[in-house]
Amino acid sequence: MYAVGVLVRGPHSVLAGAADCWQTNPTHMSNAPKRKRALITGITGQDGSYLAELLLEKGYQVWGMIRRASLFNTHRIDHIYQTPQEENVRLQLRYGDLSDAGSINAVVQESQPDEIYNLGAQSHVKVSFDVPEYTADVTGLGTLRILDSVRSLGFNSRIYQASSSELFGQAVESPQTEATPFNPRSPYAAAKAFAFHIARNYRESYGMYAVNGILFNHESPRRGPTFVTRKITRAVAAIAAGRQEKLFLGNLDARRDWGFAGDYVRAMWLMLQADEPEDFVIATGTTSSVRDFCSLAFARAGLRIHWSGEGKEERGVSADGRTLVAVDPRYFRPAEVANLVGDASKAKQKLGWEPTVDLQGVVNMMVDADRQLLDEEHGDAAVE
Ligand code: NAP
Ligand code: G4F
Numbered sequence: 001m002y003a004v005g006v007l008v009r010g011p012h013s014v015l016a017g018a019a020d021c022w023q024t025n026p027t028h029m030s031n032a033p034k035r036k037r038a039l040i041t042g043i044t045g046q047d048g049s050y051l052a053e054l055l056l057e058k059g060y061q062v063w064g065m066i067r068r069a070s071l072f073n074t075h076r077i078d079h080i081y082q083t084p085q086e087e088n089v090r091l092q093l094r095y096g097d098l099s100d101a102g103s104i105n106a107v108v109q110e111s112q113p114d115e116i117y118n119l120g121a122q123s124h125v126k127v128s129f130d131v132p133e134y135t136a137d138v139t140g141l142g143t144l145r146i147l148d149s150v151r152s153l154g155f156n157s158r159i160y161q162a163s164s165s166e167l168f169g170q171a172v173e174s175p176q177t178e179a180t181p182f183n184p185r186s187p188y189a190a191a192k193a194f195a196f197h198i199a200r201n202y203r204e205s206y207g208m209y210a211v212n213g214i215l216f217n218h219e220s221p222r223r224g225p226t227f228v229t230r231k232i233t234r235a236v237a238a239i240a241a242g243r244q245e246k247l248f249l250g251n252l253d254a255r256r257d258w259g260f261a262g263d264y265v266r267a268m269w270l271m272l273q274a275d276e277p278e279d280f281v282i283a284t285g286t287t288s289s290v291r292d293f294c295s296l297a298f299a300r301a302g303l304r305i306h307w308s309g310e311g312k313e314e315r316g317v318s319a320d321g322r323t324l325v326a327v328d329p330r331y332f333r334p335a336e337v338a339n340l341v342g343d344a345s346k347a348k349q350k351l352g353w354e355p356t357v358d359l360q361g362v363v364n365m366m367v368d369a370d371r372q373l374l375d376e377e378h379g380d381a382a383v384e
Contacts (some may be wrong), residue, residue: 139192
Protein backbone atom coordinates (compact mmCIF):
# COMPACT_ATOMS: atom_id res chain seq x y z
CA MET A 1 0.00 0.00 0.00
CA TYR A 2 1.39 3.43 -0.88
CA ALA A 3 0.71 6.74 0.78
CA VAL A 4 -0.93 9.26 -1.52
CA GLY A 5 2.04 11.61 -1.15
CA VAL A 6 4.22 9.17 -3.05
CA LEU A 7 1.92 8.21 -5.86
CA VAL A 8 3.34 5.56 -8.11
CA ARG A 9 3.99 6.82 -11.60
CA GLY A 10 3.37 3.62 -13.51
CA PRO A 11 3.54 3.47 -17.29
CA HIS A 12 -0.19 4.06 -17.60
CA SER A 13 -0.52 6.74 -14.97
CA VAL A 14 -1.80 10.18 -15.96
CA LEU A 15 -0.11 11.98 -13.11
CA ALA A 16 0.67 15.47 -14.24
CA GLY A 17 2.05 18.79 -13.18
CA ALA A 18 2.11 20.58 -9.90
CA ALA A 19 -0.76 20.97 -7.47
CA ASP A 20 -3.13 23.61 -8.78
CA CYS A 21 -6.30 23.16 -6.80
CA TRP A 22 -5.75 25.57 -3.97
CA GLN A 23 -8.50 28.07 -3.42
CA THR A 24 -9.10 30.84 -0.96
CA ASN A 25 -11.80 29.95 1.50
CA PRO A 26 -14.19 32.91 1.36
CA THR A 27 -15.91 31.94 4.62
CA HIS A 28 -12.75 32.57 6.64
CA MET A 29 -11.29 35.93 7.59
CA SER A 30 -7.78 34.73 6.81
CA ASN A 31 -6.71 33.98 3.27
CA ALA A 32 -5.56 30.52 4.28
CA PRO A 33 -6.06 28.30 1.25
CA LYS A 34 -8.08 25.12 1.51
CA ARG A 35 -7.87 22.09 -0.68
CA LYS A 36 -10.55 21.60 -3.29
CA ARG A 37 -12.72 18.61 -2.54
CA ALA A 38 -13.90 16.22 -5.23
CA LEU A 39 -16.38 13.36 -4.95
CA ILE A 40 -16.10 10.57 -7.54
CA THR A 41 -18.81 7.98 -8.05
CA GLY A 42 -17.45 4.95 -9.88
CA ILE A 43 -13.97 5.52 -8.45
CA THR A 44 -13.25 1.78 -8.65
CA GLY A 45 -13.84 1.75 -12.42
CA GLN A 46 -11.41 2.42 -15.27
CA ASP A 47 -12.03 6.16 -15.47
CA GLY A 48 -12.53 6.65 -11.74
CA SER A 49 -9.08 5.27 -11.00
CA TYR A 50 -7.31 7.53 -13.53
CA LEU A 51 -9.31 10.54 -12.42
CA ALA A 52 -8.53 9.91 -8.74
CA GLU A 53 -4.81 9.82 -9.58
CA LEU A 54 -5.09 13.05 -11.54
CA LEU A 55 -6.98 14.91 -8.81
CA LEU A 56 -4.67 13.73 -6.04
CA GLU A 57 -1.71 14.90 -8.09
CA LYS A 58 -3.43 18.27 -8.44
CA GLY A 59 -3.70 18.50 -4.67
CA TYR A 60 -7.38 17.71 -4.22
CA GLN A 61 -9.01 16.01 -1.27
CA VAL A 62 -10.70 13.08 -3.03
CA TRP A 63 -13.77 11.21 -1.83
CA GLY A 64 -14.83 8.05 -3.56
CA MET A 65 -18.19 6.37 -3.32
CA ILE A 66 -17.85 2.61 -3.61
CA ARG A 67 -20.41 -0.15 -3.44
CA ARG A 68 -20.22 -3.14 -1.26
CA ALA A 69 -19.08 -6.34 -2.97
CA SER A 70 -18.47 -9.83 -1.64
CA LEU A 71 -14.84 -9.58 -2.73
CA PHE A 72 -12.53 -6.56 -2.78
CA ASN A 73 -13.43 -4.38 -5.78
CA THR A 74 -10.77 -1.70 -5.26
CA HIS A 75 -7.83 -3.24 -7.15
CA ARG A 76 -7.66 -0.31 -9.60
CA ILE A 77 -7.11 2.15 -6.73
CA ASP A 78 -5.12 0.00 -4.30
CA HIS A 79 -1.92 1.86 -5.21
CA ILE A 80 -3.36 5.18 -4.01
CA TYR A 81 -5.37 3.87 -1.06
CA GLN A 82 -4.57 5.23 2.38
CA THR A 83 -5.64 3.57 5.59
CA PRO A 84 -7.88 5.83 7.69
CA GLN A 85 -5.28 5.68 10.46
CA GLU A 86 -2.67 7.56 8.39
CA GLU A 87 -1.96 11.27 8.85
CA ASN A 88 -3.43 13.76 6.34
CA VAL A 89 -5.51 11.23 4.48
CA ARG A 90 -6.42 12.71 1.07
CA LEU A 91 -8.38 9.78 -0.34
CA GLN A 92 -11.53 8.90 1.56
CA LEU A 93 -13.78 6.01 0.55
CA ARG A 94 -17.40 5.68 1.62
CA TYR A 95 -19.98 3.02 0.88
CA GLY A 96 -22.92 4.11 -1.21
CA ASP A 97 -24.95 3.10 -4.22
CA LEU A 98 -26.44 5.09 -7.08
CA SER A 99 -29.73 3.26 -6.54
CA ASP A 100 -29.92 4.50 -2.94
CA ALA A 101 -30.65 8.23 -2.50
CA GLY A 102 -30.05 8.09 1.26
CA SER A 103 -26.50 6.83 0.83
CA ILE A 104 -25.79 9.46 -1.85
CA ASN A 105 -27.09 12.26 0.40
CA ALA A 106 -24.92 11.03 3.26
CA VAL A 107 -21.73 10.98 1.14
CA VAL A 108 -22.46 14.38 -0.43
CA GLN A 109 -23.28 15.87 2.98
CA GLU A 110 -20.08 14.53 4.55
CA SER A 111 -17.71 15.32 1.69
CA GLN A 112 -19.16 18.78 0.87
CA PRO A 113 -17.57 18.57 -2.57
CA ASP A 114 -16.54 21.48 -4.76
CA GLU A 115 -16.71 19.08 -7.69
CA ILE A 116 -18.63 15.86 -8.28
CA TYR A 117 -17.70 13.46 -11.06
CA ASN A 118 -20.59 11.07 -11.64
CA LEU A 119 -18.82 8.16 -13.32
CA GLY A 120 -20.73 5.32 -11.65
CA ALA A 121 -22.96 3.31 -13.98
CA GLN A 122 -23.97 -0.09 -15.23
CA SER A 123 -21.76 0.74 -18.18
CA HIS A 124 -21.96 -2.35 -20.40
CA VAL A 125 -24.18 -1.88 -23.45
CA LYS A 126 -24.81 -5.60 -24.15
CA VAL A 127 -25.54 -6.31 -20.47
CA SER A 128 -28.08 -3.47 -20.44
CA PHE A 129 -30.32 -5.62 -22.67
CA ASP A 130 -30.23 -8.30 -19.93
CA VAL A 131 -30.84 -5.91 -17.00
CA PRO A 132 -32.69 -2.95 -18.54
CA GLU A 133 -34.58 -1.85 -15.44
CA TYR A 134 -31.48 -1.97 -13.25
CA THR A 135 -29.55 -0.04 -15.89
CA ALA A 136 -32.25 2.64 -16.06
CA ASP A 137 -32.22 2.90 -12.27
CA VAL A 138 -28.45 3.18 -11.75
CA THR A 139 -27.30 4.80 -15.00
CA GLY A 140 -30.34 7.03 -15.48
CA LEU A 141 -32.00 7.77 -12.16
CA GLY A 142 -28.68 7.61 -10.31
CA THR A 143 -27.75 10.87 -12.03
CA LEU A 144 -30.98 12.51 -10.89
CA ARG A 145 -30.27 11.39 -7.33
CA ILE A 146 -26.86 13.08 -7.43
CA LEU A 147 -28.25 16.30 -8.90
CA ASP A 148 -31.14 16.46 -6.48
CA SER A 149 -28.93 15.73 -3.51
CA VAL A 150 -26.77 18.76 -4.35
CA ARG A 151 -29.83 20.91 -5.03
CA SER A 152 -31.67 19.97 -1.84
CA LEU A 153 -28.58 20.32 0.34
CA GLY A 154 -28.03 23.78 -1.15
CA PHE A 155 -24.43 23.12 -2.19
CA ASN A 156 -22.68 24.83 -5.11
CA SER A 157 -20.87 21.70 -6.22
CA ARG A 158 -19.94 21.59 -9.90
CA ILE A 159 -21.16 18.32 -11.41
CA TYR A 160 -19.64 16.33 -14.28
CA GLN A 161 -22.00 13.79 -15.86
CA ALA A 162 -20.41 10.89 -17.74
CA SER A 163 -22.41 11.05 -20.95
CA SER A 164 -21.61 8.80 -23.87
CA SER A 165 -21.25 8.66 -27.63
CA GLU A 166 -23.77 5.80 -27.41
CA LEU A 167 -26.34 8.63 -27.26
CA PHE A 168 -25.78 9.13 -31.00
CA GLY A 169 -26.56 5.45 -31.65
CA GLN A 170 -27.55 5.02 -35.27
CA ALA A 171 -25.92 8.38 -35.96
CA VAL A 172 -27.69 10.70 -38.37
CA GLU A 173 -24.47 12.48 -39.35
CA SER A 174 -20.75 11.88 -39.23
CA PRO A 175 -18.63 12.95 -37.46
CA GLN A 176 -20.79 13.59 -34.40
CA THR A 177 -20.67 16.96 -32.63
CA GLU A 178 -22.47 18.57 -29.69
CA ALA A 179 -25.25 19.47 -32.17
CA THR A 180 -25.83 15.95 -33.55
CA PRO A 181 -29.29 14.58 -32.59
CA PHE A 182 -29.45 11.56 -30.28
CA ASN A 183 -30.70 8.21 -31.55
CA PRO A 184 -30.11 5.72 -28.70
CA ARG A 185 -30.05 2.00 -29.55
CA SER A 186 -29.91 0.25 -26.16
CA PRO A 187 -31.35 0.45 -22.64
CA TYR A 188 -27.92 1.78 -21.62
CA ALA A 189 -28.06 4.59 -24.18
CA ALA A 190 -31.67 5.39 -23.27
CA ALA A 191 -30.68 5.64 -19.60
CA LYS A 192 -27.74 7.90 -20.53
CA ALA A 193 -30.12 10.05 -22.57
CA PHE A 194 -32.27 10.61 -19.49
CA ALA A 195 -29.15 11.41 -17.47
CA PHE A 196 -27.93 13.85 -20.13
CA HIS A 197 -31.21 15.74 -20.27
CA ILE A 198 -31.78 15.83 -16.52
CA ALA A 199 -28.29 17.26 -15.98
CA ARG A 200 -28.99 19.93 -18.58
CA ASN A 201 -32.44 20.53 -17.05
CA TYR A 202 -31.00 21.11 -13.56
CA ARG A 203 -28.48 23.52 -15.08
CA GLU A 204 -31.23 25.49 -16.82
CA SER A 205 -33.82 25.27 -14.04
CA TYR A 206 -31.71 25.87 -10.94
CA GLY A 207 -28.61 27.54 -12.35
CA MET A 208 -26.48 24.60 -11.27
CA TYR A 209 -23.05 24.02 -12.80
CA ALA A 210 -23.81 20.61 -14.31
CA VAL A 211 -22.09 19.54 -17.53
CA ASN A 212 -22.13 16.55 -19.85
CA GLY A 213 -18.96 15.11 -21.27
CA ILE A 214 -20.05 13.19 -24.35
CA LEU A 215 -17.11 10.84 -24.40
CA PHE A 216 -16.35 8.42 -27.20
CA ASN A 217 -14.86 5.02 -26.36
CA HIS A 218 -11.69 5.25 -24.33
CA GLU A 219 -9.56 2.32 -23.34
CA SER A 220 -6.51 1.41 -21.28
CA PRO A 221 -4.85 -1.53 -19.56
CA ARG A 222 -7.44 -0.95 -16.81
CA ARG A 223 -10.40 -1.43 -19.16
CA GLY A 224 -12.93 -4.00 -17.92
CA PRO A 225 -12.21 -7.40 -19.50
CA THR A 226 -15.63 -7.80 -21.16
CA PHE A 227 -15.35 -4.67 -23.33
CA VAL A 228 -14.15 -5.61 -26.79
CA THR A 229 -10.70 -3.99 -26.76
CA ARG A 230 -9.60 -5.58 -23.51
CA LYS A 231 -11.21 -8.88 -24.46
CA ILE A 232 -9.03 -8.81 -27.58
CA THR A 233 -5.78 -7.77 -25.90
CA ARG A 234 -6.14 -10.34 -23.11
CA ALA A 235 -6.81 -13.05 -25.69
CA VAL A 236 -3.89 -11.93 -27.86
CA ALA A 237 -1.58 -12.20 -24.85
CA ALA A 238 -2.90 -15.67 -23.99
CA ILE A 239 -2.77 -16.92 -27.60
CA ALA A 240 0.77 -15.59 -28.08
CA ALA A 241 1.80 -17.42 -24.90
CA GLY A 242 0.19 -20.66 -26.11
CA ARG A 243 -2.40 -20.56 -23.33
CA GLN A 244 -5.49 -20.05 -25.50
CA GLU A 245 -6.41 -21.42 -28.91
CA LYS A 246 -8.79 -18.82 -30.32
CA LEU A 247 -10.90 -15.76 -29.60
CA PHE A 248 -14.66 -15.57 -30.22
CA LEU A 249 -16.11 -12.18 -31.05
CA GLY A 250 -19.42 -10.72 -32.23
CA ASN A 251 -19.79 -7.99 -34.85
CA LEU A 252 -16.37 -7.45 -36.46
CA ASP A 253 -17.71 -4.64 -38.67
CA ALA A 254 -18.62 -2.31 -35.79
CA ARG A 255 -16.55 0.89 -35.90
CA ARG A 256 -15.57 2.98 -32.92
CA ASP A 257 -13.50 6.09 -32.15
CA TRP A 258 -11.07 4.67 -29.59
CA GLY A 259 -8.89 6.91 -27.40
CA PHE A 260 -6.86 6.57 -24.19
CA ALA A 261 -8.70 6.88 -20.87
CA GLY A 262 -5.91 8.97 -19.32
CA ASP A 263 -6.48 11.69 -21.91
CA TYR A 264 -10.23 11.60 -21.35
CA VAL A 265 -10.19 12.10 -17.55
CA ARG A 266 -8.10 15.22 -18.17
CA ALA A 267 -10.97 16.51 -20.30
CA MET A 268 -13.44 15.83 -17.46
CA TRP A 269 -11.40 17.98 -15.11
CA LEU A 270 -11.01 20.77 -17.67
CA MET A 271 -14.79 20.88 -18.17
CA LEU A 272 -15.32 21.65 -14.49
CA GLN A 273 -12.70 24.45 -14.52
CA ALA A 274 -14.40 26.45 -17.31
CA ASP A 275 -16.08 29.78 -16.56
CA GLU A 276 -19.43 28.66 -17.96
CA PRO A 277 -21.04 25.21 -17.73
CA GLU A 278 -21.18 23.65 -21.21
CA ASP A 279 -21.40 20.19 -22.77
CA PHE A 280 -18.48 18.84 -24.82
CA VAL A 281 -17.74 16.00 -27.23
CA ILE A 282 -14.44 14.27 -26.44
CA ALA A 283 -13.01 12.06 -29.20
CA THR A 284 -9.95 11.41 -31.35
CA GLY A 285 -11.71 11.94 -34.70
CA THR A 286 -10.58 8.59 -36.09
CA THR A 287 -12.77 5.51 -36.48
CA SER A 288 -11.67 1.88 -36.85
CA SER A 289 -13.43 -1.48 -36.93
CA VAL A 290 -13.24 -4.26 -34.37
CA ARG A 291 -11.48 -6.25 -37.11
CA ASP A 292 -8.84 -3.48 -37.46
CA PHE A 293 -8.29 -3.43 -33.71
CA CYS A 294 -7.77 -7.22 -33.75
CA SER A 295 -5.25 -7.07 -36.57
CA LEU A 296 -3.24 -4.36 -34.82
CA ALA A 297 -3.31 -6.23 -31.50
CA PHE A 298 -2.14 -9.54 -32.96
CA ALA A 299 0.57 -7.75 -34.95
CA ARG A 300 1.86 -6.14 -31.76
CA ALA A 301 2.38 -9.64 -30.38
CA GLY A 302 4.17 -10.72 -33.57
CA LEU A 303 1.20 -12.61 -35.06
CA ARG A 304 0.10 -11.50 -38.53
CA ILE A 305 -3.47 -12.49 -39.27
CA HIS A 306 -5.45 -12.34 -42.48
CA TRP A 307 -9.22 -12.43 -42.74
CA SER A 308 -11.25 -14.91 -44.76
CA GLY A 309 -14.95 -15.73 -45.11
CA GLU A 310 -17.92 -13.48 -44.48
CA GLY A 311 -20.50 -12.83 -41.77
CA LYS A 312 -20.72 -15.59 -39.19
CA GLU A 313 -18.17 -17.61 -41.17
CA GLU A 314 -15.45 -14.96 -41.07
CA ARG A 315 -12.14 -16.06 -39.56
CA GLY A 316 -8.92 -14.41 -38.52
CA VAL A 317 -6.18 -16.81 -39.64
CA SER A 318 -2.50 -16.85 -38.70
CA ALA A 319 0.36 -17.17 -41.21
CA ASP A 320 0.64 -20.88 -40.31
CA GLY A 321 -3.07 -21.46 -41.01
CA ARG A 322 -4.51 -21.53 -37.49
CA THR A 323 -7.90 -19.90 -36.88
CA LEU A 324 -7.21 -17.40 -34.13
CA VAL A 325 -10.47 -15.42 -34.35
CA ALA A 326 -13.96 -16.74 -35.00
CA VAL A 327 -17.42 -15.18 -34.87
CA ASP A 328 -19.94 -16.29 -32.24
CA PRO A 329 -23.41 -14.76 -32.78
CA ARG A 330 -23.99 -14.92 -29.03
CA TYR A 331 -22.02 -11.67 -28.87
CA PHE A 332 -24.30 -9.90 -31.35
CA ARG A 333 -26.58 -7.24 -29.84
CA PRO A 334 -30.36 -6.95 -30.34
CA ALA A 335 -29.66 -3.53 -31.86
CA GLU A 336 -26.16 -2.47 -32.90
CA VAL A 337 -24.42 0.88 -33.19
CA ALA A 338 -22.55 0.55 -36.47
CA ASN A 339 -20.18 3.49 -36.65
CA LEU A 340 -19.15 6.27 -34.29
CA VAL A 341 -16.60 9.03 -34.82
CA GLY A 342 -16.46 12.28 -32.91
CA ASP A 343 -15.47 15.84 -33.68
CA ALA A 344 -13.88 17.37 -30.57
CA SER A 345 -13.18 20.79 -32.13
CA LYS A 346 -15.18 22.61 -29.46
CA ALA A 347 -13.13 21.01 -26.67
CA LYS A 348 -9.91 21.92 -28.48
CA GLN A 349 -10.99 25.49 -28.96
CA LYS A 350 -12.56 26.21 -25.56
CA LEU A 351 -10.70 23.85 -23.22
CA GLY A 352 -7.41 23.45 -25.06
CA TRP A 353 -8.00 19.68 -24.93
CA GLU A 354 -6.44 17.31 -27.42
CA PRO A 355 -5.74 13.57 -27.28
CA THR A 356 -2.09 12.55 -26.87
CA VAL A 357 -2.41 8.84 -27.69
CA ASP A 358 -3.65 7.44 -31.02
CA LEU A 359 -5.17 4.03 -31.71
CA GLN A 360 -1.82 2.35 -32.33
CA GLY A 361 -0.58 3.78 -29.04
CA VAL A 362 -3.62 2.44 -27.17
CA VAL A 363 -3.24 -0.99 -28.76
CA ASN A 364 0.48 -1.18 -27.94
CA MET A 365 -0.12 -0.10 -24.35
CA MET A 366 -2.89 -2.66 -23.79
CA VAL A 367 -1.22 -5.63 -25.51
CA ASP A 368 2.09 -5.00 -23.75
CA ALA A 369 0.38 -4.67 -20.37
CA ASP A 370 -1.64 -7.86 -20.82
CA ARG A 371 1.43 -9.81 -21.92
CA GLN A 372 3.30 -8.57 -18.88
CA LEU A 373 0.38 -9.43 -16.61
CA LEU A 374 0.27 -12.95 -17.98
CA ASP A 375 4.01 -13.34 -17.48
CA GLU A 376 3.67 -12.20 -13.89
CA GLU A 377 0.74 -14.53 -13.24
CA HIS A 378 2.31 -17.61 -14.82
CA GLY A 379 6.01 -16.89 -14.71
CA ASP A 380 6.31 -17.45 -18.47
CA ALA A 381 9.27 -15.12 -18.68
CA ALA A 382 11.15 -17.28 -16.19
CA VAL A 383 10.32 -20.49 -18.11
CA GLU A 384 11.70 -18.97 -21.28
P1 NAP B 1 -16.51 1.01 -15.53
O1 NAP B 1 -15.08 0.64 -15.58
O2 NAP B 1 -17.54 -0.01 -15.87
O3 NAP B 1 -16.81 1.58 -14.06
C1 NAP B 1 -18.12 1.81 -13.60
C2 NAP B 1 -18.07 2.21 -12.16
O4 NAP B 1 -19.42 2.37 -11.67
C3 NAP B 1 -17.41 1.17 -11.24
O5 NAP B 1 -16.68 1.82 -10.23
C4 NAP B 1 -18.61 0.47 -10.64
O6 NAP B 1 -18.36 -0.15 -9.40
C5 NAP B 1 -19.54 1.66 -10.48
N1 NAP B 1 -20.93 1.26 -10.27
C6 NAP B 1 -21.66 0.37 -10.99
N2 NAP B 1 -22.90 0.26 -10.48
C7 NAP B 1 -22.96 1.11 -9.43
C8 NAP B 1 -23.97 1.43 -8.49
N3 NAP B 1 -25.18 0.84 -8.51
N4 NAP B 1 -23.70 2.36 -7.55
C9 NAP B 1 -22.48 2.94 -7.48
N5 NAP B 1 -21.47 2.67 -8.34
C10 NAP B 1 -21.72 1.76 -9.30
O7 NAP B 1 -16.80 2.28 -16.48
P2 NAP B 1 -15.76 3.32 -17.10
O8 NAP B 1 -15.29 2.80 -18.40
O9 NAP B 1 -14.79 3.73 -16.07
O10 NAP B 1 -16.74 4.53 -17.44
C11 NAP B 1 -17.02 5.54 -16.48
C12 NAP B 1 -18.32 6.23 -16.84
O11 NAP B 1 -18.21 6.81 -18.13
C13 NAP B 1 -19.54 5.32 -16.90
O12 NAP B 1 -20.65 6.07 -16.48
C14 NAP B 1 -19.67 4.99 -18.38
O13 NAP B 1 -21.01 4.66 -18.68
C15 NAP B 1 -19.23 6.30 -18.99
N6 NAP B 1 -18.61 6.22 -20.32
C16 NAP B 1 -17.58 5.40 -20.53
C17 NAP B 1 -16.95 5.38 -21.77
C18 NAP B 1 -15.78 4.49 -22.05
O14 NAP B 1 -15.45 4.29 -23.24
N7 NAP B 1 -15.10 3.96 -21.04
C19 NAP B 1 -17.40 6.24 -22.78
C20 NAP B 1 -18.46 7.10 -22.52
C21 NAP B 1 -19.05 7.10 -21.27
P3 NAP B 1 -17.69 -1.64 -9.31
O15 NAP B 1 -16.21 -1.44 -9.52
O16 NAP B 1 -18.05 -2.08 -7.95
O17 NAP B 1 -18.31 -2.46 -10.41
O1 G4F C 1 -16.35 -2.61 -26.23
P1 G4F C 1 -17.82 -2.51 -26.33
O2 G4F C 1 -18.62 -3.43 -25.47
O3 G4F C 1 -18.17 -1.00 -26.12
P2 G4F C 1 -19.46 -0.11 -26.51
O4 G4F C 1 -20.66 -0.94 -26.69
O5 G4F C 1 -19.05 0.76 -27.65
O6 G4F C 1 -19.65 0.73 -25.18
C1 G4F C 1 -18.55 1.34 -24.53
O7 G4F C 1 -18.34 2.62 -25.07
C2 G4F C 1 -19.42 3.53 -24.87
C3 G4F C 1 -19.02 4.86 -25.53
O8 G4F C 1 -19.45 4.87 -26.86
C4 G4F C 1 -19.65 3.71 -23.39
F1 G4F C 1 -20.65 4.60 -23.19
C5 G4F C 1 -20.00 2.37 -22.76
O9 G4F C 1 -20.13 2.55 -21.35
C6 G4F C 1 -18.86 1.39 -23.03
O10 G4F C 1 -17.71 1.84 -22.35
O11 G4F C 1 -18.27 -2.82 -27.85
C7 G4F C 1 -17.74 -2.10 -28.93
C8 G4F C 1 -18.21 -2.74 -30.24
C9 G4F C 1 -19.72 -3.01 -30.29
O12 G4F C 1 -20.22 -2.61 -31.53
C10 G4F C 1 -19.84 -4.51 -30.14
O13 G4F C 1 -20.97 -5.09 -30.79
O14 G4F C 1 -17.59 -4.03 -30.34
C11 G4F C 1 -18.55 -4.96 -30.79
N1 G4F C 1 -18.13 -6.30 -30.40
C12 G4F C 1 -17.82 -7.31 -31.25
N2 G4F C 1 -17.52 -8.41 -30.56
C13 G4F C 1 -18.03 -6.76 -29.14
C14 G4F C 1 -17.65 -8.10 -29.25
N3 G4F C 1 -18.21 -6.15 -27.95
C15 G4F C 1 -18.00 -6.89 -26.82
N4 G4F C 1 -18.13 -6.30 -25.62
N5 G4F C 1 -17.64 -8.22 -26.88
C16 G4F C 1 -17.45 -8.87 -28.08
O15 G4F C 1 -17.14 -10.06 -28.11
